[in-house]
Amino acid sequence: MNDTAFSATEIVKHYGEIEALRGVSVSGVYGQIMGIVGDNGAGKSTFCRILSGAEGPTSGSVEIGGTKMTTFNPREAASAGVGTIYQNIPLALHSSVSDNIFMGQEIVKRPMFFGIHRMDRRLMAVKAKDALAAVGVDVDPRRQARALSGGQRQAVAVARMVLFQQRVVVMDEPTAALSVDNRKRVYDAVHGLASSGACVLMVGHNLPEILAIAHRVVIFRQGRIVADVDAGQASEHQLLQLMSGVKPQEMAR
Amino acid sequence: MESETASTPVGDSTGITATGAHHNQPVVERLWQGPLRHLDAARFGTLGSLVLVLVIESIVFGVINPRFATGSNMQVIGYEVSFNVILAVGTTAALVSNTLDISFAAVAGLSGVLTAVLATHDGVPMVLAIVIAMAVCILVGLINGIVSVFVGVPPFIVTLAMLFIVYGIQLELTNGNVIPVSSQLFYRVVAGYLGPVPLPVIYALVVVVAGAYWLRRTVSGAHVFEIGSNEEAAYVFGVRVPRVRLGVLMLQGLLAGIVGVMFTAELSSATPALGSTRLLTVIAAVVLGGTSLFGGEGSVIGSVVGVLFLGTLQDGLVLIGINPNLEYLVTGLFLMLAVIAQFLRKGKKAFG
Numbered sequence: 001m002n003d004t005a006f007s008a009t010e011i012v013k014h015y016g017e018i019e020a021l022r023g024v025s026v027s028g029v030y031g032q033i034m035g036i037v038g039d040n041g042a043g044k045s046t047f048c049r050i051l052s053g054a055e056g057p058t059s060g061s062v063e064i065g066g067t068k069m070t071t072f073n074p075r076e077a078a079s080a081g082v083g084t085i086y087q088n089i090p091l092a093l094h095s096s097v098s099d100n101i102f103m104g105q106e107i108v109k110r111p112m113f114f115g116i117h118r119m120d121r122r123l124m125a126v127k128a129k130d131a132l133a134a135v136g137v138d139v140d141p142r143r144q145a146r147a148l149s150g151g152q153r154q155a156v157a158v159a160r161m162v163l164f165q166q167r168v169v170v171m172d173e174p175t176a177a178l179s180v181d182n183r184k185r186v187y188d189a190v191h192g193l194a195s196s197g198a199c200v201l202m203v204g205h206n207l208p209e210i211l212a213i214a215h216r217v218v219i220f221r222q223g224r225i226v227a228d229v230d231a232g233q234a235s236e237h238q239l240l241q242l243m244s245g246v247k248p249q250e251m252a253r
Numbered sequence: 254m255e256s257e258t259a260s261t262p263v264g265d266s267t268g269i270t271a272t273g274a275h276h277n278q279p280v281v282e283r284l285w286q287g288p289l290r291h292l293d294a295a296r297f298g299t300l301g302s303l304v305l306v307l308v309i310e311s312i313v314f315g316v317i318n319p320r321f322a323t324g325s326n327m328q329v330i331g332y333e334v335s336f337n338v339i340l341a342v343g344t345t346a347a348l349v350s351n352t353l354d355i356s357f358a359a360v361a362g363l364s365g366v367l368t369a370v371l372a373t374h375d376g377v378p379m380v381l382a383i384v385i386a387m388a389v390c391i392l393v394g395l396i397n398g399i400v401s402v403f404v405g406v407p408p409f410i411v412t413l414a415m416l417f418i419v420y421g422i423q424l425e426l427t428n429g430n431v432i433p434v435s436s437q438l439f440y441r442v443v444a445g446y447l448g449p450v451p452l453p454v455i456y457a458l459v460v461v462v463a464g465a466y467w468l469r470r471t472v473s474g475a476h477v478f479e480i481g482s483n484e485e486a487a488y489v490f491g492v493r494v495p496r497v498r499l500g501v502l503m504l505q506g507l508l509a510g511i512v513g514v515m516f517t518a519e520l521s522s523a524t525p526a527l528g529s530t531r532l533l534t535v536i537a538a539v540v541l542g543g544t545s546l547f548g549g550e551g552s553v554i555g556s557v558v559g560v561l562f563l564g565t566l567q568d569g570l571v572l573i574g575i576n577p578n579l580e581y582l583v584t585g586l587f588l589m590l591a592v593i594a595q596f597l598r599k600g601k602k603a604f605g
Binding site for chain 1: 472479481
């Protein structure tokens with residue numbers, strides 16, 4: 001069996017005149033946590049959006065679990081096994097926790113007509129409760145998402161990944177807005193995801209935390225990947241150098 | 254874990270595992286955790302206070318003029334209110350999905366005019382005329398949807414243009430004249446009575462039950478709320494956002510079409526701009542009923558109460574001999590209060 005969870009080849013993305021990505025090739029394997037770092041505008045978030053199907057590349061190709069992506073929309077990515085957790089796209093706050101966990105993939109009780117389906121909210125609540133427990137959060141799935149704390153909201157997003165057994169999980173700064181306690185909870189959940197066999201891509205600014213959690217770190221600079229290092233062997237100092245492109249002597253000054 | 258529970262108390266909320274314990278709980282508590290669990294306190298407060306005002310209003314009118322409480326007056330109110338209720342169901346779904354459609358009243362007019370012109374001038378069988386009118390109204394909703402969803406023009410602007418287009422078509426079709434519809438059968442089936450109950454009331458009830466069920470219990474209904482609450486999240490989570498948005502606007506078109514046919518049957522004739530005064534009344538009623546102007550929140554039942562409130566007010570002011578022009582003033586004051594309450598509850602302010 002092939003271990004490659006995803007592979008991206010020569011991805012280029014232009015926004016009008018701006019070249020966000022200038023030929024990015026990288027692949028990931030199952031069970032691995034891949035840290036993605038880089039300065040603002042280096043292209044990490046664009047890369048994540050393409051992988052998760054929120055946008056298509058200008059050129060280049062993406063394969064998820066051996067399937068080539070063609071339409072680049074979230075449904076295609078999700079059915080290929082990609083799940084995404086964005087920092088700045090929280091939940092539908094007026095809907096219940098369980099509706100949020102199942103959003104887009106609801107459990108149907110009774111098909112009616114014209115594609116109108118009755119939801120099985122009871123079963124959804126039971127399964128949501130289990131998935132939430134798996135990431136260490138104890139909330140009533142019938143509550144409005146609005147009532148949750150920031151950490152709980154991220155945990156709800158992780159619970160979604162657990163529930164749908166997503167094989168490639170993209171997390172764009174999942175802990176940026178969280179307290180230390182809540183970060184630990186998210187990291188524990190991420191370890192759980194990886195040891196269950198998912199390939200986790202984690203974008204972050206907090207280098208010590210990325211080094212501590214990731215197996216491997218990919219560094220973006222100006223739309224390209226400039227380095228791909230083993231997290232166990234790299235230091236924060238090295239990462240900073242690679243991100244900025246500044247030589248160590250100059251940094252010392 | 255400890256910090257989570259401390260920051261948001263969840264200890265008192267029952268998990269689904271607690272079903273076994275329900276038998277020992279007081280009835281009120283069981284109701285609150287069972288059928289009533291969707292009503293958070295704030296929303297219950299808004300709807301509850303509107304129901305209270307409706308009751309007080311009715312008692313005051315009834316005491317001042319006993320004719321208010323008669324069966325025939327109830328028939329008048331029921332007739333009047335049922336049209337707006339049907340329009341309000343579509344408007345509720347639209348507003349919940351964060352879409353403001355202002356063309357629906359004009360579309361209702363178009364439906365009436367089309368039915369009348371086809372049946373009276375062109376000799377098309379009445380049933381076929383109605384079917385064609387419905388199809389045109391759904392098409393109008395589809396065009397509203399395509400322009401707003403795929404071109405990205407805000408629905409308010411698209412439907413403003415559509416309002417003029419649809420009104421223009423009505424003037425062209427009728428030359429500004431009244432088109433009579435002579436069929437007695439049409440009147441009896443669409444706008445007649447079943448015993449003492451006006452048929453439009455029954456049709457409105459069917460629409461309300463179906464609409465409430467759809468929004469509250471079905472997958473696409475949940476998507477309407479989620480899109481209104483956070484469209485981006487819904488999209489990345491795989492909800493078919495364009496499809497739902499188109500569906501909501503087509504539903505609005507269909508319901509407007511139904512109301513237009515009912516108008517025409519009630520009056521046994523059609524005129525341009527039929528029912529165009531209902532646009533603002535219906536939107537006001539839906540907002541009074543607690544549907545959020547920001548999307549993501551609202552209920553069909555709330556909108557029904559809102560429509561009942563305004564319909565009763567209009568009827569009662571006439572009966573107790575107050576200048577009916579005051580209706581607008583009173584409606585405006587209540588709407589102002591309701592919207593202020595909505596803003597305060599959300600803690601939203603334009604500045605600061």
